């Protein structure tokens with residue numbers, strides 16, 4: 001069983017009325033992988049997670065979790081989830097709620113361990129409806145890890161958490177992945193995806209636009225930023241700068257030039273060929289956020 005994929009989507013389509021929320025999605029997740037699911041609002045991230053939880057059924061195609069239907073995998077206690085929506089039971093204490101989740105799980109962890117790992121040991125005796133937003137998120141996280149799950153699904157898990165809570169959260173998730181669990185999380189925090197995920201999926205209108213490591217996705221977006229200063233920029237030089245090869249953007253302001261290039265090596269080579277002497281030359285890759293914007297905007301332009 002161990003070689004089996006944690007998740008397999010095969011040609012999955014799901015519509016709500018006229019809206020194709022998921023459109024022909026094919027993808028595999030392997031045990032031990034931490035995977036970020038990115039996409040603009042309405043891209044189909046939550047729908048994808050719902051399908052994995054058996055909360056919706058695909059119109060066509062198949063979703064398998066450890067080789068079974070999502071429902072079977074959940075009944076067997078293999079899937080833990082932390083979703084955006086859904087209120088928590090309020091009249092009970094944090095410990096009581098976590099204990100209930102552990103009692104209901106086919107393969108429960110110890111209540112004390114769950115509380116400690118989620119960083120809520122100190123607030124275990126508080127009523128759930130008296131918690132701050134960030135504390136509530138930690139409790140949701142505890143509920144998602146009440147049992148020994150093999151797949152953990154997280155929908156924007158760190159929304160509302162402070163920096164310390166976020167770091168503790170991702171450290172715990174990393175441990176879970178190191179123990180062979182697959183972790184799939186939807187997020188709008190691209191720096192988090194960049195830092196945490198082994199693999200990044202970019203969804204757009206229900207389709208998979210990119211699938212790779214953060215470094216691969218940045219490289220795929222291609223462009224690099226180049227910045228330098230020149231002693232003097234007259235109109236003739238400005239014209240020649242505009243004709244540098246592989247330029248995708250150029251901004252000249254006083255003595256400083258900022259540009260984007262699809263092939264920075266070739267652009268910088270040609271720049272020296274103009275007989276000028278750039279000072280303070282910097283070449284930098286795009287961040288995941290810029291790469292994400294570049295990829296999704298290119299797709300918008302293509303399908304417009």
Ligand SMILES: Nc1ncnc2c1ncn2[C@@H]1O[C@H](COP(=O)(O)OP(=O)(O)OP(=O)(O)O)[C@@H](O)[C@H]1O
Nearest residue numbers: 016019020021039040041042043044045046047048
């Ligand atoms: N229950 C529903 N009924 C009707 N339309 C829905 C329903 N759920 C989702 N949709 C539509 O399906 C599309 C995908 O929505 P989904 O919530 O999966 O996107 P998302 O990527 O999670 O977005 P966000 O980043 O805003 O949370 C959207 O156009 C949304 O309006």
